[in-house]
Amino acid sequence: MQPHLRYGGAERQTVLLSNAVHRRYGRAAVVLHERVGGLLDGLDPGVAVESLGLDDHLRTPLVARRLRRLLDERFRDGERSLVGLHLWASILAGALADRPRDDGFTFVYYEDLDPREHARFIRLGRAKQALVRQVFRRRDVVVANTEGVADAMVQVYGLERRPRVISPAVDLPALRAAVESPATPVARQRPLSVVSVGALVPLKGLDVVYQGLLSSGLEVEWHVVGEGPLRGWLEALPSDGPVLVRVHGGHPRPYELVKDADLLVHGSHSEALGLVVLEAIGCGVPVVASATSGPTEMVRLLGDRPEVLSLFPVGDAQALSQVLARRAADLAGRPGLAEMQDHVRRYSIDVTADDWAALAADHGCSF
Structure with missing residues (x-):
């Protein structure tokens, strides 16, 4: 899940990973706050695309409610599914939708920004980072995109455990x-x-x-x-x-x-x-x-x-x-x-897909 699929590295990575997971395991879906962006056409036709119809940071609780309803109605099929949350807006919404002891979904909180630097380059970055810090500190399944980001998360967010690292990749x-x-x-x-x-x-x-x-x-x-x-x-x-x-x-x-x-x-x-x-x-x-x-x-x-x-x-x-x-x-x-x-x-994207599959298996999820 992430806000949109406009042009950008994070968005391109979602397209590449979703296609690789679908190609290898036949099970992948992308959930967007709003179904917009020039990268939508890059998704394999077999990858399901769902829209929450709302991309507004000020209405994050509503985004969270729509996400929860979508998961319960469309993706609860008797097997545990992995829900990857990408970028801060989705991480915050996902944290509100995440339910303790949920037997249907494992939420994964994925950080691909350097927390030592990035907040100063975005609007209200420090305030958003303060909220994100609390999410990362209170969730069990936290992933970083590089070794450096994992170390920085421990330092900046005060995590007790170093996040697992799963790198972005290319085809x-x-x-x-x-x-x-x-x-x-x-x-x-x-x-x-x-x-x-x-x-x-x-x-x-x-x-x-x-x-x-x-x-x-x-x-x-x-x-x-x-x-x-x-x-x-x-x-x-x-x-x-x-x-x-x-x-x-x-x-x-x-x-x-x-x-x-x-x-x-x-x-x-x-x-x-x-x-x-x-x-x-x-x-x-x-x-x-x-x-x-x-x-x-x-x-x-x-x-x-x-x-x-x-x-x-x-x-x-x-x-x-x-x-x-x-x-x-x-x-x-x-x-x-x-x-x-x-x-x-x-x-390589195949290496990254293997890493995500291993994470899913560790938490009893199916790909």
């Missing part, structure tokens, strides 16, 4: 198919093609990326994929300088645009993981990312390979410019697609 076969599909080459107006993917909001550090590109001295075509309030600023940037900006809007399969780039640059100020980083690598495209929690954990777990993933200090445009210059000079030495995919294979 490597789908990425390979996208790369290998025939396509008409797009004529470049600059020698270097760089892409950034994410919501067009200050959190994503697009101003830092732009300044880094300018300072690098490179002739760059910068493709920006996403939706948000900064679109106007991006479209107003000069078109006759060394950095030519192309804004694409939201896209259900951003990797179809990423695969033709020389580099993906991800400048976020806070990133618990970074699905777009994994997708780029899965497409054979090297990444330069800010050293937030997620990309830093990837380097630690997968190994330090700057030809695949390079980091720069968060918010430091000058450091980014220097990394960009080094990476642009070494593009000919980047690994091939098979090697890049092998590098991130632990983040």
